[in-house]
Amino acid sequence: MVTSSTGEHALSMIGAGSHHKETFISKYIFSTDHKMIGKQFLYTGMAWAVIGGLFSVLFRVQLAWPDETFPFLEQIFSNWFDEGHMTPEAYYALVTMHGTIMVFFVLTASLSGTFANFLIPLQIGARDMASPIMNALSYWLFLLSSLIMLASIFLPTGMASAGWTIYPPLSILPQASSGSGMGMTLWLVSMVFFIASQLLAGINYISTVLNLRTKGMTMTRMPLTVWALFFTAIIGLLSFPVLFSAAVLLVFDKGLGTSFYLSDIFIGGKALGYSGGNAILFQHLFWFLGHPEVYIVVLPAMGIVSEILSLSARKPVFGYKAMILSLLGIVVLSFLVWAHHMFVTGMNPFLGSVFALFTLLIAVPSSVKVFNWLTTIWKGNIKMTVAAVFSLGFVSMFISGGLTGIWLGNATVDIQLHDTYFVIGHFHLVMGVAAFFGMFAGIYHWFPKMFGRFMNETLGYIHFFITFIGGYLIFWPMHYLGMSGVPRRYYDFNEFHAFSEYHDMNLLISVSAIVVFAAQFIFVINFFYSMKRGRKSTELNPWKVNTLEWTTPIIPGHGNWPGDLPTVYRWPYDYSKFEDGPDFIPQTVPLTEADIESDKKNLH
Amino acid sequence: MSSHLDDATYHKQVAAIWRATIIIAVVTVFEVGLALSHYFFFYHHPKAIINVFMVLATLMKAFYIIAEFMHLKYEYRSFIIILTLPLIFLVWLIIALSVEGTFWLRLIQ
Amino acid sequence: MAELLDENVISEHITLPAPNNNEGGEDTPFKVSYGKTMMWFFLLSDAFTFTGFLIAYGAIRMSKTWWPDPNVVFAGMPFLHGVNVPLGLVSIMTTILILSSVFVVRAVIEGHRMNQKGVAFWLFLGILGGVAFLGCQAWEWSHLIHDGMTPFYNVYHAGPEGETIKLALAEKAKTPVSPGPPMFGGSFFGITGFHGLHVSIGVVMNIVALIKTLNGTYQRRGHYEMVEKFGLYWHFVDLVWVFVFLFFYLI
Known part of the structure; x- marks a missing residue:
């Protein structure tokens, strides 16, 4: 029952690869190899990250120098500038697209797309994904949605500008803003393809992890990266459909004139034909995706960081089972807390207090994870590779950003802080910069497996320190701004006497943002330079790691292992197990009597 | 699937399916009967209690569809x-x- | 290890044995093949989509003081013009869809016995059921649209005692604002339409399975798992209908 279908299917896949000469197109473009698809996600994500970062720099320039004129920017972005000033419409559109791009295209699709594709088959000992064709299709749908979103940027009427949360009525009524017409429509079309891509990918990851593990790779012998990516796929699978239904109803409202989300609306004293809907309904449905979405963003980073911290400290990860259970706890809680984004919308206050209670519970699994990371590196002999410093940076960012989450989870405090820069500071630290750090750590760490070469370490450290310090310089002051009541999404603070005092701080944030954005090009240059010219990897296992991907050839072909699949005998964290023994014991090494004795003593 | 069904299991499975079908049919008739009896006889009374029964009946139908038709009970x-x-x-x-x-x-x- | 490091071995595309679930000897944890696992998880996510739709409709309906009585709205019958049969057509539709689901289960069981003719026979009946359901739905939609119902206009409105009254078609032109809650039409057409789309896709899938069965593709393959996977989808469509039936027609 199980052999035949997969066997035939995969045989035809791999057979095609081995019998016919591979052309450039079949190898690099229309590839079904999970490693190539992972790289494709990575390249697309990097392109998007540059665009998203550029947008943030543009609107930070506006906030820092609202009175200056920028003729040179106007020459490049003529659509968005008027007499040297950014137009308010363009400001909102840029903010919207910055959020959309970073959350969906970079940190959802690209982060889990890259690492789930690249790592899951390699780390569980599979030749490829369960369905390589569906996997390729998920990338191509993602690219299609990317291209549609990209096209919307160049619309003469402007791109979507209702915020990345596309709250109605802003997003429905074309009269609301210039971007709510064609720009919003393209946004929605793009998102439909994006959701389809995420579903295909998620179904694939889940069935691969469940069904294609190699011999001996029980669920409790899987590396934490695979666990994290597995849970991420589950969250995506369950939350994106609800965004889909919310978006479909939004399309009905936009195109068919139904009023799911719209109640009586008057423009210029004239009533529109809508009646009977409720805008809060959309917010509920959106945040039913939107909150799990932030865990989709941060869970892969958590997995990568757990793995890298353990191998850098040369210590087994502390509390492996607790790590898995806390991931599971986060998954479960992530679906119960969505309305804490809506405390000020006028929802039922009693319901709000229930949501606040659930929200505060998230602190428990999160702090279990932080505790375990800290105890993993405690007294470890830490090798400060670039990946390790980025992982430590992740932990730092996650703690600083996570603590303020406890404030915001309280309905009473949130009413004060909602829609201020405090929120911006909070979520950028905890899921923005932190997730990026996880991604960087992963790229620096697995670069030798991807391209057979190492990235330049010096450039890596420079990249880290600028990003780390710069990241704090950008987002730390935002907390103070927020506590002073400075609201988010304002185009020009100098218009308000009360807020003009904070101009210095805005200036500091903007300058840091520009520096950090510029520093990312160090990474980009390092990435592409090292791909061609970097130090060659001559060892099979350069970082001395236990997991299976380092038992493949330096650059594995399609199918990953030339011979039989490896057999797994132990969990992936046997670092410094015996005082006089080897520093690390790969998963493929059979258990000895000493192992069994030792495992009896320290049950992990 | 690799070992094909023997006759005894086959007849058992077919019988289980038709049993589930009959249960679902009876429950549906019950539901429609409830709805119509409210419409014809108790129109000006609140429908809440009847609604509860209809939801429960639907959940029962859903159970049989998932368990028997989709074969989940046997996984x-x-x-x-x-x-x-x-x-x-x-x-x-x-x-x-x-x-x-x-x-x-x-x-x- | 040495031969792995050999440049030639690394750069050449190596001919590899076919991967499959049993390679390495570990059984799948649930004894369910990857294809069926995928279908199950897809259906799980689709259940979330439909719940999103249905609860949106539910929340809107709960926030209204009055809602049209389905017994009045859905009383039309094909070929019986002017006769009121409350819930008549929809009961027939439900019966058809559930029977169609049963036929597909029978096809799956025949597939387990490798009975090609049996599979084809029951699949054919299942497809007939699907098409008949779609036909009924098309009639119902056109009937409602003919009465003046649109996604943003509802001709059924509250009478003096809360009973459901239909606005005569001639009156519609004189009343630009929808007399009844307009979201009745919007949610009905939206959700039954989305369900109908699923049914149509399911019919297409079953037709594909039927053609392949008749060609003997599955017979040669040695198993009818594809029929089983498509069958899962078909039962899910049935499952959703049970809830649509409840929330739109019964309550």
Whole structure:
């Protein structure tokens, strides 16, 4: 029952690869190899990250120098500038697209797309994904949605500008803003393809992890990266459909004139034909995706960081089972807390207090994870590779950003802080910069497996320190701004006497943002330079790691292992197990009597 | 599937399917009967109690469709748990939005 | 290890044995093949989509003081013009869809016995059921649209005692604002339409399975798992209908 279908299917896949000469197109473009698809996600994500970062720099320039004129920017972005000033419409559109791009295209699709594709088959000992064709299709749908979103940027009427949360009525009524017409429509079309891509990918990851593990790779012998990516796929699978239904109803409202989300609306004293809907309904449905979405963003980073911290400290990860259970706890809680984004919308206050209670519970699994990371590196002999410093940076960012989450989870405090820069500071630290750090750590760490070469370490450290310090310089002051009541999404603070005092701080944030954005090009240059010219990897296992991907050839072909699949005998964290023994014991090494004795003593 | 069905199991499976069909049919008739009896006889009485019975009846039908037609009853227990446990998120979504819906009604009244 | 490091071995595309679930000897944890696992998880996510739709409709309906009585709205019958049969057509539709689901289960069981003719016979009946259901739905939609119902206009409105009254078609032109709650039409057409789309896709899938069965593709393959996977989808469509039936027609 199980052999035949997969066997035939995969045989035809791999057979095609081995019998016919591979052309450039079949190898690099229309590839079904999970490693190539992972790289494709990575390249697309990097392109998007540059665009998203550029947008943030543009609107930070506006906030820092609202009175200056920028003729040179106007020459490049003529659509968005008027007499040297950014137009308010363009400001909102840029903010919207910055959020959309970073959350969906970079940190959802690209982060889990890259690492789930690249790592899951390699780390569980599979030749490829369960369905390589569906996997390729998920990338191509993602690219299609990317291209549609990209096209919307160049619309003469402007791109979507209702915020990345596309709250109605802003997003429905074309009269609301210039971007709510064609720009919003393209946004929605793009998102439909994006959701389809995420579903295909998620179904694939889940069935691969469940069904294609190699011999001996029980669920409790899987590396934490695979666990994290597995849970991420589950969250995506369950939350994106609800965004889909919310978006479909939004399309009905936009195109068919139904009023799911719209109640009586008057423009210029004239009533529109809508009646009977409720805008809060959309917010509920959106945040039913939107909150799990932030865990989709941060869970892969958590997995990568757990793995890298353990191998850098040369210590087994502390509390492996607790790590898995806390991931599971986060998954479960992530679906119960969505309305804490809506405390000020006028929802039922009693319901709000229930949501606040659930929200505060998230602190428990999160702090279990932080505790375990800290105890993993405690007294470890830490090798400060670039990946390790980025992982430590992740932990730092996650703690600083996570603590303020406890404030915001309280309905009473949130009413004060909602829609201020405090929120911006909070979520950028905890899921923005932190997730990026996880991604960087992963790229620096697995670069030798991807391209057979190492990235330049010096450039890596420079990249880290600028990003780390710069990241704090950008987002730390935002907390103070927020506590002073400075609201988010304002185009020009100098218009308000009360807020003009904070101009210095805005200036500091903007300058840091520009520096950090510029520093990312160090990474980009390092990435592409090292791909061609970097130090060659001559060892099979350069970082001395236990997991299976380092038992493949330096650059594995399609199918990953030339011979039989490896057999797994132990969990992936046997670092410094015996005082006089080897520093690390790969998963493929059979258990000895000493192992069994030792495992009896320290049950992990 | 690799070992094909023997006759005894085959007849047992077919019998189970038709039994489920009959149960679903009876429950449907019961539901429609409830709805129509309210319409014809108790039109000016509240429908809430009847609604509860109809929801329960539908859940029963859903159980038979999933368990027998989709064959989930005969899969591994862990598989059943993995597939049904996420539905608690939906339960919470339904509870939360029902509370909200009735709250919106209170606001306009 | 040495031969792995050999440049030639690394750069050449190596001919590899076919991967499959049993390679390495570990059984799948649930004894369910990857294809069926995928279908199950897809259906799980689709259940979330439909719940999103249904609860949106539910929340809107709960926030209204009055809602049209389905017994009045859905009383039309094909070929019986002017006769009111409350819930008549929809009961027939439900019966058809559930029977169609049963036929597909029978096809799956025949597939387990490798009975090609049996599979084809029951699949054919299942497809007939699907098409009949779609036909009924098309009639119902056109009937409602003919009465003046649109996604943003509802001709059924509250009478003096809360009973459901239909606005005569001639009156519609004189009343630009929808007399009844407009979201009745919007949610009905939206959700039954989305369900109908699923039914149509399911019919297409079953037709594909039927053609392949008749060609003997599955017979040669040695198993009818594809029929089983498509069958899962078909039962899911049935499952959704049970809830649509409840929330739109019964309550």
